[in-house]
Amino acid sequence: MGDHSNMSALPEKDSGATMSVPELAAIAASRPEFEHAPRIWSDVLVPELGRREADRKACIGRAIRNSIIAAASVLVIFIVLSVTGVIQGLMFNFPLMFFTMMVAVALFAGVAWGRVFNMKSQTKQLVLSAACTPLGFRYDTLHPDLGGVEDLRSLGGRLSEWMKYHNSGGGPKVQTPFGDFETFNGDVAPSPAYEILKAAGLLRGHSKRRFEDLITGERAGAKFALVEAKLATGGKNSTTVFEGILVHIEYPERFLGRTLMARSGWWKRGRKTAGLKKVDLISKELQRAFTVYSTDQVEARELLSPDRMERLIALERHFSGGKLRGVFEDGHMSLALEAGDQFEAGSIFKPLVDASRFTSALTELGLVCDLIDGFLTRDWVKGRL
Template sequence: MHQFNEHHPELKGVSAFYHTEIFPLLAARDGSRREAVRKTQLYGGAIAALAVIIIVVLAIMNVHFFIPILMGAGAGIAGVYHWQTRKIKALTKDNIVGGICRYIGWRFSAEVSDIPQLTLWSHLGLLPGGFVTGDKNAGSRASFEDEMQGEAHGAQFRSLEVHLERRGKNSYNTVMRGQMMTITFPRKFLGKTVVLRDKGFLQRKTRGDMKRVGLVDPVFERIFEAYSTDQVEARYLLTPDFMQKLVDLERSVNGSQIRFGFMQGQLLIVVETPNRYEAGSMFEPLTKPEPTQKILDEIGAVYDVIDAVLKPKPYPSNANT
């Protein structure tokens, strides 16, 4: 039996749960995975052979049209792979992510139940500007999937995957893909605090009604720039321990460019990531432990962030410096 890294009390026993509840479902579907791979290789081989025949015929006719044919063959093989494996990937994602969420009392759904209002997120600088939820005439569009939510140490956690696109000349172009996370705490914050990526000499002294906040640790000062309407509360929240937990969270989801903001009773987090929670290559067994461990690491990192906010710490006395 594989022993996962159960690095939080809430995750204790998840290894046994995996092998009794999740592993059998994955093992039962591994035959379908192998059959999908076999069909992909069969149909993909036929597409590749047809492409070679066409190229040879064109070469004999002294017609140089090779690259478009190779690109078309590649797209065709990729399409066959997607078509043959899509259902297996969806079920595998639900078995692994949904199973772990059930174990800790959370919920997971591939579809998002409540679309977030992007205006606030953009106003805080967490998302590119110009994205308005549901506005089809804005020249941009947003899609959401893979919603995870539940209670963690008295706070409410919600995460969903977002894909932002802006209309180009002939098509929509991806502006950002990543995770939007909302942590709602049992108490409200006194002010508004936003932490963005450092822009070097382009940093502002103010951002709207917020003033620049200096971070205690020089390492994080070089990575981030912080602004707040309440300097004392910002220094209370943005401790080196908390900042490290955010960096750890970014690493746990294989992400980049994490930024976040405290407002009223919520911590809003955005981290740019590739498409998350996917089953991975269908050329490997569904029962491989790595995807499950990645989910456990992410959940553990979320608990760390929440604990870093709730953990009592000395309140700064230098309110106006």
């Protein structure tokens, strides 16, 4: 599957950049959709990332230089004030000096570091979008665009503009298979998985939420949305209660019952099992590792067969995640997986022309495809994959 129309315009040449990346060649051979991945890397990404490399070095150099100047200036002022006796013992008030340094760095170098952040975001957008193209998927960082911000005044103007968008609901929108999402409205989740998992008691209570790295699309008639989420409690002692991936997949046919699944050690944190009965899985190993409740025992065992559970565990393993849980009902599967930051497309502090940025993105997208495919029945997808 996947729209190859964009790839047909690529030159038919094979550059040295392609031949020098064995891992990329192996990924291209792993599934038909990635056939053109080596040429996307050599003919599209290599030239563009190379063009941005000088800007990356200059941007980071400027941010580091401004930070050093700000910190050194504060240190000199503290030394002068202490030596001249203006304020006795000021040099030894380390907490005050450190706090002042941080404020100075934020004021003097904050805009420069903002440009570094913007470059990292733009690099992610470029690489992940290129990785999504062969599959017909869409990617959006959901990050604000800091392009054109040169000083504190322009930053303040941009912040004012964002607040106006947030309050009016008239900001930029991201299209998803489940409707348009307002990027400046942090109260609205870009994936149905959030509300479904919260209603099922599979997300701990929180009052703050943030979303980034949205991947959406359709595969063999199954619409999906994947997004990274960070949920936290409010107040002075705010605590992060969830950081990881939310996945929502809608299948062409409805499920007969309602099934809740979670890693056994996590289940005590949220169990809304009214009308559900505990399910004994086919595999004893999986039975120990997961707790499952359902209104339809037969369907639950069929859905969570060993081969399908292995696809879930493979996703969990790749992202070094844990506490996997999910809901199967009304023709959709919604999953939550706790993990650190994903879909980063490499460090901004390393050279941009590095094929691992692209290969890691392709690998992660391949796992998403495997997950979707594993829960599709043969009748649903006959002739479509």
